[in-house]
Amino acid sequence: MAQPALNIVSAPFYADALDVAKVMQPEEAVFCFSADRLKERLVRFTAGFPGKVSxxxxxxxxxxxxxxxxxxxxxxxxxxxxxxxxxxxxxxxxxxxxxxxxxxxxxxxxxxxxxxxxxxxxxxxxxxxxxxxxxxxxxxxxxxxxxxxxxxxxxxxxxxxxxxxxxxxxxxxxxxxxxxxxxxxxxxxxxxxxxxxxxxxxxxxxxxxxxxxxxxxxxxxxxxxxxxxxxxxxxxxxxxxxxxxxxxxxxxxxxxxxxxxxxxxxxPGRGLVANSMSLLTRIKLVCSDGDDLFLNDGIYGGLMEFMQVPELQPPFRVIRDGRLVEGPRKPWKVFGPTCDPLDVLPAKLDLPVGIRDEDYIEFGTLGAYGIATATMFNGYGDHAVIPVGEVFNG
The missing domain is CATH 3.20.20.10 (Alanine racemase)
Known part of the structure; x- marks a missing residue:
């Protein structure tokens, strides 16, 4: 399948996804990338593996x-x-x-x-x-x-x-x-x-x-x-x-x-790069009379592998106004933004009861096969890559 042209953002530099959400308030889903965490992981491979690392x-x-x-x-x-x-x-x-x-x-x-x-x-x-x-x-x-x-x-x-x-x-x-x-x-x-x-x-x-x-x-x-x-x-x-x-x-x-x-x-692919990126998504709609919510990204975007292999469910957290949203939780059925009924996560996510439209959900450990499998189906998928100091991994 055709891969989207990735929009690389080199500046400004943000502390983490909470900072990105507060300052940028991105309307589209973005990947938060820590070059420092990736380089640290590479050092771990080159120092520990008894041979050449690619x-x-x-x-x-x-x-x-x-x-x-x-x-x-x-x-x-x-x-x-x-x-x-x-x-x-x-x-x-x-x-x-x-x-x-x-x-x-x-x-x-x-x-x-x-x-x-x-x-x-x-x-x-x-x-x-x-x-x-x-x-x-x-x-x-x-x-x-x-x-x-x-x-x-x-x-x-x-x-x-x-x-x-x-x-x-x-x-x-x-x-x-x-x-x-x-x-x-x-x-x-x-x-x-x-x-x-x-x-x-x-x-x-x-x-x-x-x-x-x-x-x-x-x-x-x-x-x-x-x-x-x-x-x-x-x-x-x-x-x-x-x-x-x-x-x-x-x-x-x-x-x-x-x-x-x-x-x-x-x-290595996954073992080297997975922990260096997270996916910051935004909620488009919360159905308050049920348990459905809709994101601006899904299985045709950065969450495709989660759909294919449920054991690779990424960690997740909710962000509002640059802060984590806590409180009582319940299972929510999470849909992606496309018009395809298959665009739904394979398992309900335990998210705060008080979650709202335009809150953000950050999915961690998506440096591997997040960007790689994203499509432009229905026009979604042109993910910017935002440099951050720290990246969420649960």
Whole structure:
């Protein structure tokens, strides 16, 4: 679907969403973004993860986020399209791209390679290997990352990618051998699923990576453990990131042997950016004789993922005149602004009984897949991005 053109506001600077609501009194829904919180989260990844950290641009393709990460020293970017490459390249011309969408057209491969200097392509099918080889020719500096998949043992993540991407182990072995025969640089990669809650999922994939490389008889110098690192939501509170990092490091050493481990890479999206943004919405109508209220944003805007995965319900709070609204609460059915009856949140929200038209509801922890999935349906969705010092996360 077409993405809205984001309206980036660089000044003035506000303390938080309460300040934005009081001073700006925005009529349209806006995202409040804290570059400081994002940079702090990046430091946590780079200090704790035992390898190279990149950013999954698909989770938040806003210029504000890309700029903040580039300013903080990030140089590697996980991209799913040449459009994402163009965005990053416009901010950081020397960016290194990992094109880890395993399905690409010939034109996309050509533009990634020739226009943006991409030298890493993910594959999970023989046909994709042949297609990349045809376009890059004799350039043996090109890395081909075999994306493999394991059978899903249980629901350990909010989104399961195994139904769409990834080669089973026996095919991954053949792909590694084909890549080695062609003279390209073999890499292994996987994705445990978005909002992955169990560190042992990474362990099982790392063990499988070792089995695949050993069975193929191919030396793999790099292993990308994907994204999936979780953020904290009211209904989904995972272990600290450091538990994931330690589990990954231990599994790699145990599987590959100390001193012979491949270089590690990760590509967080949600786990890196979720806590850096909130969504400030305004109430258009409160039906006082019932329990319905209508916002200026909804599932076709910044709240689409909440509709798809109720466990990712964001924290929320009500703001009036720059202050929090407290008092007795009751469940309210919350509709978005469009004319589509599907535009309603999947669960009622406990909100103050005295809530009014033109009060604001701020939804926290929406830095991941808030902007990314917003549409312009019915003319809504042109969200401004407002810089703030602190951002609400519940």
């Amino acid at each position: 950013f999954a641009v698909k989770s938040n393709p806003s210029r504000e986020v890309v700029t903040a990460l580039a300013e903080a020293g990030l140089t590697h970017w996980d991209v799913a399209s040449v459009q994402e490459m163009a965005l990053v390249h416009s901010v950081q011309p020397n960016a290194h791209f990992h094109y880890h969408n395993p399905v690409k057209s010939r034109r996309e491969i050509h533009n990634a390679y020739h226009k943006f200097g991409c030298r890493r392509f993910a594959v999970d099918a023989r046909e994709e290997v042949a297609k990349v080889a045809e376009i890059v020719g004799e350039d043996r500096s090109v890395e081909l990352a075999v994306r493999f998949v394991l059978p899903r043992e249980r629901a350990s993540s909010a989104h399961d990618f195994s139904t769409k991407f990834g080669a089973p182990e026996h095919i991954a072995i053949e792909l590694l051998q084909d890549i080695a025969r062609r003279g390209f640089v073999p890499v292994l990669t996987f994705h445990p699923g978005s909002q992955s809650r169990d560190p042992q999922v990474y362990v099982r994939h790392i063990e499988a990576a070792h089995r695949i490389a050993r069975a193929a008889g191919v030396h793999v110098g790099k292993l990308n453990v994907g994204g999936g690192f979780p953020a904290s939501y009211p209904l989904s509170r995972p272990a600290p990131l450091e538990v994931f990092f330690a589990s990954i490091a231990e599994a790699v050493t145990r599987s590959f042997g100390k001193g012979t481990e491949p270089e590690l890479e990760c590509e």
